Amino acid sequence: MDRNSPIGVFDSGVGGLTVAREIMRQMPEERIIYFGDTARLPYGSKSQDTVLRYSRQIIRFLMTKEVKAIVIACNTASAYVLEAVERELDIPIIGVIRAGARTAVHSTRNGKIGVIGTEGTISSGIYTDVMRQMRPDIEVSVKACPLFVPLVEEGLLHDTVTDEIASRYLSVLKGRFIDTLVLGCTHYPLIRSTLGRIMGDEVTLVNPAYETAVELKELLREKELTCQTRKDGEEEKYQFYVSDLAEKFTAFATSILPNEVKETKKIHVEEY
C-alpha cells in the first residue's frame, strides 16, 4: 500500500463535502478522491439492500483510483453498509457514525443523548446500538427529520419555515431533557445555528463530520499511511466525481470548500 495514495470519500451527494472539508483542514497534505451519487440520491429513504448495492459499486470505482483508505461520508450508508464491506476490503474503511457516537458518549453529563437523521439512519437504530455498546446505561432518544435535507437544498438555512419544522421535530427531544444532540446527517451542520437556538445553550451539538476527520487522522497514523511527500504536479490534489449534474455539484462544492473546485467528472457508476 502506497502511503502517498489518495483517500476515497463518498456520499449520496453533496452532504459528504462537510466531511471532505474537515479532512482538508485537519490533513492538508492528503489527496482526496470524492464521489457523490447525485444520480441516485437521496439514500436516506431507501432500503439497506439498495444502499449496500450502490455503495459496493462506488467502492469498486474508488478502488480503480488506488485509494489507500475509504471514508463513508454519509450517515445512512455508514449505518447500512460499513459492517458488510469492511470484511470485503483490504484497506481501512470508516464511516461517520462511530466517531460521532463516541464524542456524544464522552460529552454527555446526564447520560441522555438525542440523535437526529434521515429515516434510513434512524430506523436502522445504529447510533443507539453503537452508543449502548460504548456505555450501556446511556438513554438515547431519536427523531427522523426527512424535511431537513430538502430545506437545506432549497437554501432555506435561515428561515421561519425551517425554524417551524425544526421546532416540531425537536420538541420530542427537548421533552426528554437530553444534554447532547448528534447531527446524524451530513446536511445538518448547515442549519446548526437554528438547531442550537431551539435546543438552547445547555445542549451540546455533536458534528460527526469533524469527529470523523479526527478518527481518520489517528487511523492513518496508526497504519503508517499518512502522506509523506507532497506530490504537486499534473494531477489535481482534490478530484471530484459524480453520477449526475457535474456543473451543479462544482458550484455547490466551490461554495462550501476552502478552494475553488475547477472540475467535476461525471461517470456511470452502475458499470462498476
Place this chain on the structure above:
Amino acid sequence: MDRNSPIGVFDSGVGGLTVAREIMRQMPEERIIYFGDTARLPYGSKSQDTVLRYSRQIIRFLMTKEVKAIVIACNTASAYVLEAVERELDIPIIGVIRAGARTAVHSTRNGKIGVIGTEGTISSGIYTDVMRQMRPDIEVSVKACPLFVPLVEEGLLHDTVTDEIASRYLSVLKGRFIDTLVLGCTHYPLIRSTLGRIMGDEVTLVNPAYETAVELKELLREKELTCQTRKDGEEEKYQFYVSDLAEKFTAFATSILPNEVKETKKIHVEEY
C-alpha cells in the same frame, strides 16, 4: 399487437399512481403493469441524460411484459424522454404533458397560464413550448416548487407550513394574473385544496393525470387497441413493480387506489 395486452405505466415513484387511478376509473376493463423507480427517485432534480437512461431501462422492462401501450406518468420523464423514445418504439407511448397543456389552452379565458412543477420539468421549458405551439399568443408563467414533493411525502397535506411554502411559490404567479394553473407534477393533486385556496376561485386548476387518461382512451380506440375480453383468472389485473421498498409502496398504493394492492414485486431495473 394483442388488444387484450396490458398497458404499461411508469413513474419515478408513487406519484404516477394518480394517473393509474384515472385509467382504472375511465377504462375499468384494461389491465395495467405499473413500475415505480423507488430506488432512484426523485427524477425532478436530475439531468435529462440520466432520466433518459433510466426511462429506457424501464421501457425495456415493460416490453418484456408485452404491454400494448406505455404511459409516462411522470412530468419530468415526459418532458425529457417522450420525443426520443417514441421514435424507438413500435407501440404507442404518451406522456402527461400534452394532455395537460391542451386542456389548459382550452380552459384559459385571458390567455395567461401558470405552470408549477419540479426543477427538471420547469427548466426543460416543455409546457411553455407545447402550449405556444398550440396557441402562439399564450402567456406562460412558470415556477419550480421543489419542496412540494417532500412536503406531500411527509404527509403535510393540510398544514400551515405547506400553506406558507405554497404562498411563497405561488405569489409570483398571482402577480401575473393567470386564470389557469397546470399542476405539472403528479404529487400536486394531493395538495390541490391548498393550491386552490391560495389561487382563488377564479383560477382553474388543471390536473394532467385526469386529462392523460382521457387521451389514452381516445388513442386506444383510434388504434383499435381497446381491451375486448375481460380475462379474469390466474393473473392479477393490476401488477405493481418497483426498484426498492416494495412493502412501503404497497401500503401507499392501497391508500390511494380504489382496491387493495396485494403485492408489489421488487426488480433490479438497471439490468434491463
